[in-house]
Amino acid sequence: MWANIDILLQVPKLAAGLFLEGLLIGAVFALIAYGLALVWGVMNVKNLAQGPFVIAGGYVCWYLGGLGVHPVIGMFVSAVVMWGLSWVIYQAVVRQVLEMDMFVSLLATFGCAYVIEQGLSLMFTQDTQTIDLGWGSLDVFGDGLVLLAWQKIMAFFICCVLAVVLVWFMKKSRMGQAIRATAQNARAARVMGIDTDKVYRFTFCLNGAICGAAGALVAMIWVIQPFYGITYSIRAFVLVVAAGIGNLPGVIAAGLGMGSLEQFGGFILGAQYQQALVVGLLLVVLFFRLLQQSRKRQAVA
């Protein structure tokens, strides 16, 4: 471990490379977390199926890639497919638990996650899969020390574009305004003639589509496997808890930070600690929120 830290200190270019790579990956985390924050803030549902949604989206894109569809087009298709899947899940499950105890929605989405994961592993086996576009890498410093895959750079820019589109949509479109109104006060929104059930459904489906697109990006820049979903759920959860709901710049900053933190952690500790690192981060964030709240003598709820 100390040897690895020593390497980073000796070769600052390597550290810079890890940092850059972390930023590129962190953008995808931020996108996933934004979807979670949307559902959480608008409908007060903590969607534990977030990670499996992402993985399912990745599998759609990967499967289409096998049929010869270009992954960038596949990304849009997987967003549409995940929109449909979310619609089904909303009608069958989420809609019934909206009014209920928060723990029920947590468990219900966990159950959905279960079905998705197991279904994926039946359909596509438990092997890890990835999409390789064969675009090669960008040599950042021109000396072959730090290589950034073009795919990752492209994923970063797609994330930026999606984020801009989403923000514009939430600010300007009628539906976006209705969503924000419902998040602020659902009852008042109903009084003003907003069909909140429709808003909820749309929000949940929008989250599904975001996850689908993010999943395609994950399949391009990393690997997917039916049971890798829970880590993405936890990452998204950490980001939202750390940044706070409805704090988009916070989520983006936290996402980018988490991406580079994971890169450094993986390099220093070894790749097998990556999942432990993510979960450890969750506990640290929860603990800090706890300390913060205990100063105000309030529970984290």
Added chain:
Amino acid sequence: MSNFGFVIAHLPFLLVAIATPFAQGKAKWFAYAVMAALAIGAPLILPEFTQQYSAMWVLVVLALTWDMQGGQMGYNSLGNIFFFGLGMYMSAIFQVSVAHDLGEYTYAGGINVFEFTSVQYFTGLAIGLIAAPVICAILAIPLGWVLFGLRGPYFAIGTLGVAIAAGEMFGTWEWIGAGQGISMPPFPGDPDTAKYTLYMLNFALVVATFGVAAWLYSTRFGLALNAIRDDEQKAEGMGLQTLWIKQVCWAIAAFFVGLCGAIYGNTVGFIEPLEVAFQTIYLGIFMVVAVLLGGKGTLWGPVLGAILFHVLKEGTWTYILGWQWVALGVLIVVIVVYFQDGIMGSLRRSRPELFGEFVDRKAAEEAARGEAPA
């Protein structure tokens, strides 16, 4: 295993479990006696089901202990499986260390054959089964100090995080075998005796857990737990040391979960961090669903729910092999979404007289319409 045998083997347990809570007076003791006789006799008559029965009792213990803080105290944990895995590993460490050096025992490239004499085995087992639950209970106190500041879904996610993190940590720790796990010392004697002995240990644990839970809910401490569930701030305002009560409650649950893990580790004979010990997405979620199915916050609900859920789960394995996990996931969703009051909960609402309760219908209707303060 024939499909018909499966029904024969599980139906009696299910019937008795459904009948017992409604028996009054002497019939109640009779029902308990029948249950005990079934539990003791069934694996003797159908030895091929012993392992499945053991798994059933494990689920019953986990459900009962989950209900202590989930149902009675209102703290829905998703990470009680942490104590299950911890107890399993603790007992394994003690059981092996009695005779050998654990580091050498788990060394992957080793060629040594490790033998255990029966004296070593039983001393190890005794030490392991005492040490594991005690360690779990002690650890629950500081862990509770950290986690019980979280409420609702944060508590659930936080405990889930602890369980997953523990699985990952144990999976990278060379000394205890890392991802390869530890094979438990073999039982001296023939395999059938071994299975039955461990099965009986398991059943004894069920009886002990049930007894302690029944006693606990009849004390002032049980009332304090319910007070915390109903309104924690008021409970604190009335002078209850809520944090300490929550910690003690979790420690009691952790004690039994740890012991259960220790026994189950010996039952399966081989322990491994992610699939056997800290199996968050399997037993960790099954125990919660079992409690919801039976009815939260009741004494018999978790037992009934666990037996019923176990039968349903094993049923999916027996009848729709291949799709069993998907079927199980759908089952979980259906139970959670459409049936969360559970069997005892919905019966209590529709037919309170079965529970010896008298309900003033008129007052209840007024309360439901919101005219009277609920």
